[in-house]
Amino acid sequence: MTGMRTIEHWIGGKSTSGSPSGTAPVWDPATGAQQAEVVLGSAADVAEAVRVAAAAFEEWSQSSLSRRAKVLFAFRELATARAGELAELVSSEHGKVLSDARGEVDRGLEVVEFACGIPHLLKGSFSDQASTDVDVFSFRSPLGVVAGITPFNFPVMVPMWMHPVAIACGNTFILKPSERDPSPSQLVAELWQEAGLPDGVFNVVQGGKEVVDALLDDPGVAAVSFVGSTPIARYVHERGTATGKRVQALGGAKNHAVVLPDADVDYASDHLVAAAFGSAGERCMAISAAVTVGGAGDALVEAVSAKASAMKVGPGRDPSSEMGPIVTREARDRIAGYIGSGAEQGARVAVDGRGLVVPGHEDGFFIGPSVLDHVTPSMDAYRDEIFGPVLSVVRADTVDEAIALINANPYGNGTAIFTSSGEAARRFKRGVTVGMIGVNVPIPVPMAYYSFGGWKDSLFGQSRIHGPDGVDFYTRTKVVTERWPTVSAHSAASYHFPTST
Numbered sequence: 001m002t003g004m005r006t007i008e009h010w011i012g013g014k015s016t017s018g019s020p021s022g023t024a025p026v027w028d029p030a031t032g033a034q035q036a037e038v039v040l041g042s043a044a045d046v047a048e049a050v051r052v053a054a055a056a057f058e059e060w061s062q063s064s065l066s067r068r069a070k071v072l073f074a075f076r077e078l079a080t081a082r083a084g085e086l087a088e089l090v091s092s093e094h095g096k097v098l099s100d101a102r103g104e105v106d107r108g109l110e111v112v113e114f115a116c117g118i119p120h121l122l123k124g125s126f127s128d129q130a131s132t133d134v135d136v137f138s139f140r141s142p143l144g145v146v147a148g149i150t151p152f153n154f155p156v157m158v159p160m161w162m163h164p165v166a167i168a169c170g171n172t173f174i175l176k177p178s179e180r181d182p183s184p185s186q187l188v189a190e191l192w193q194e195a196g197l198p199d200g201v202f203n204v205v206q207g208g209k210e211v212v213d214a215l216l217d218d219p220g221v222a223a224v225s226f227v228g229s230t231p232i233a234r235y236v237h238e239r240g241t242a243t244g245k246r247v248q249a250l251g252g253a254k255n256h257a258v259v260l261p262d263a264d265v266d267y268a269s270d271h272l273v274a275a276a277f278g279s280a281g282e283r284c285m286a287i288s289a290a291v292t293v294g295g296a297g298d299a300l301v302e303a304v305s306a307k308a309s310a311m312k313v314g315p316g317r318d319p320s321s322e323m324g325p326i327v328t329r330e331a332r333d334r335i336a337g338y339i340g341s342g343a344e345q346g347a348r349v350a351v352d353g354r355g356l357v358v359p360g361h362e363d364g365f366f367i368g369p370s371v372l373d374h375v376t377p378s379m380d381a382y383r384d385e386i387f388g389p390v391l392s393v394v395r396a397d398t399v400d401e402a403i404a405l406i407n408a409n410p411y412g413n414g415t416a417i418f419t420s421s422g423e424a425a426r427r428f429k430r431g432v433t434v435g436m437i438g439v440n441v442p443i444p445v446p447m448a449y450y451s452f453g454g455w456k457d458s459l460f461g462q463s464r465i466h467g468p469d470g471v472d473f474y475t476r477t478k479v480v481t482e483r484w485p486t487v488s489a490h491s492a493a494s495y496h497f498p499t500s501t
Contacts, residue, residue, distance in 0.1 A: 005036040007182045009045060009206055010189035012052040013199025018045035021210060024179045029095035029325040030315035032363035038182045041207035046174075046214035049203045053145040053172035054220055056200030061142050061170040065119040068168055072116045074195035075164070079109060082191065086156055086184055091316035093181035094152060095324040095365070096279045098317060101156075107445070108160030111466050114448040118168035121471050132501050134483045140475035142170030143222040143246070147215045149236065151228045152178035152327055153282045153387075159185065161452065162225045163202060165470040167192075172201045174221070176211050180327055216240045223473065225465065226250065227284070229385070230411070230457045237460035248473055249460040250453055252385040253413035256289045256394075257442055258402045258428065261296045263418035267440075269303035271418075272391065275442035277311060277323050277369040281335075281389040284458075285414045285436070285443045289375070289382060289392045291402045297395050301373050304391065305350045308369035314358050325358075325365040326388060332365045335388030339370050342381040342392070347372040353389060377405065385411070399424050403431040412455030416442045435459065 007026065008015045019042050026036040079086070087101035094101070115121075124139035148162040155177060163173045177185040185204045192202045205211050215221055216239045223246035226236045233251035240247035257275065259268050275287040292300050316324035326332040336354045343349050353368025367389065375382050375392040382392050396402040406415055416438035417428045425439045435454035438444030446452055446467065453464025463473040 004034070007036055007038040007186060007206065009039065009041060009049070010186060010202075010204040011045070011049045012203070013193055015186070018042070018048065018205075020045075021207070024208070026093055026180070026182065027328060027365075028092065029327055029365045030317070030361050032329065032365060035092070036183070038179050038206050040179065041205045041211045043210060043214040045205050045207070046211055046218060049174045049205050050145055050218050050220040052200040053174055053203055056198055057142075057144055057172045060167075060172060060198055060201050061144075063170070065122065068118055068170070069116055071196050072112060072118065072164065072168055075192055075197070076109060076112045076116060078191045078195055079105075079112065079188070082187070083109070086187060088317070089184045089187060090155055090181065091324070093183055094155060094282075095316050095327055096282075097321045097324050098319065100279050101316070104154050104157040108157035110448040111160050112164045114467065115164040115168040122169065122475070124477070130481075133485065134481060136479065136481050138477050138479045140169070140471075141478055142475060144171060145174065145221050146171045146223040146474060147174045147176065147221050147225070149176045149212055149215065149224065149226045149228070150178060152180040153279065153284070155181045155184045156188070158227050159188070161227075161466040161470070165466055166474045167197070167201060169471060169474040171222075171474055172203075174203045174205060174215065176205055176207065176215060179206060179208055182206050212236070213239070216245070217243055219243065221245060223247070224249075225473070227465070233460050241461075246463070246473060247461050248453075248463040248465060250284070250465060251458050251460060252411060253284045253286075253454065253458055254289060254382075254385055254409050254411040255285060255287050255414045255416075256291050256402075256406045256409070257287045257416040257418065258291045258293060258396075258399070258406075259296050259300050260399065260417070260419040260421065260424055261294045262420045263296065264420070265296075265299050265303050268418040269300060269307055271442045272300075272304055273307045273311070273369070275416075276391040277308060277389045280323055280326055280367075282327060282387055283443075285445055287416065287442050288386060288390065289394055291394045291396050291405060293396050293399055293402055297393065301350055301371065301393055304393075305371050308351045308371055308391070311369050313356060313366060313368055315361060315364070323369065323389065325361075326367060327365070329365050331388070332367050335367055335386055335390060338381045338384070338386045338388070338390055339372070342372040342375065342379055345379045345381075347375045347379060347381065347392070350393075377408070399427060400431075403428060407431075407433045410457045413458035414438070414444055414454065416440075416444060435464075
């Protein structure tokens, strides 16, 4: 362990070890070897970050919209120039293939580009002469110190769904990234500083539950954004709102793709394989359940199985790899357990990824794409969010039965339908109780100028993330009623409730 690289916090414009409560290993998922260690922050580190961020808020909240936009544009240029380096860090610590990591960075930058338009996004409203000689107008004010708690599966993109919008709105930000892949957040902090962002506006506190709880409890934190599993999303929402904070907490998913008999099997199977096994299925928008309608099942399973079996699984930094390893050994073993339980509970294992060995990377955290056919809603593989490269195929007789199946599921993040029928697609769009819907698009992640978020157990709180909802979440509105009477004007004051005249 001599010379092991240590990943620290970023507080007040510099890297610091703070007052750590210990360290955690950072693995290379492709080799199974430890490549670094990350300091685990304490409540004292959170308190210091809040203090620094609160002090920085005094200046940054009063900065002009022009200045904020210039910093955002500079950050966007710097992050674009070093997108390859960010992608390398993501691939190294998460395991996803480089092309997927670069796609993550690009989607994060789209939110930065959205936030560059903050002068337009923060425009209020004005009503001239609402009453005689009285004008009424509104404007948005930042909240103060806000925090983001983000997952391992998108260490660049998901934080970028939060901090560019929050900072553009005039807030200061504390990021608690996943301890599994913490390095990208350090580089992002350096890029913010290079872009001209004042020290203390963007901070990173590494750590685990102690840091999370401290952020949720600290009275100096006005709002918390969270993306992760449903149990933790519920916990974050309940604990944060109990202390008076605004909380947007995005939880887990069980995303279904419905395939009708009139769908193009080759097209649908291509996109299902990509949506189910891309990023090793470690996406909250991954398709984990394919619902075949009528006679579509056998042909689709045959096509998906052939394409899944042909996928090249290998190290994420190998350009020829189409799917990389799982983020940890424990996660890989848990995923393998769902394949086994599916077989035990009556599913047919059409493609079995267990036992996959990548030559030269025998100790890596690899599992191959897997397909379970004839899955029923009572099976563990269907009920639970596996968060791995396992596609469950469920059979349904009609579109309405498929819609009912989706609506009975406690999650409501994303869904899709493959069909050439406009009537079926319209019925599907209007009938499903899901927040994000794709028609012949398996991963319907909205563009940055829309907002991301699901329904039911996939979202706690009323606010979705980035886009217009993000601006609303990170600001509050002031409404001003204003009169400028002349010196000689009669006051017209009265003791009854004021009315418009």
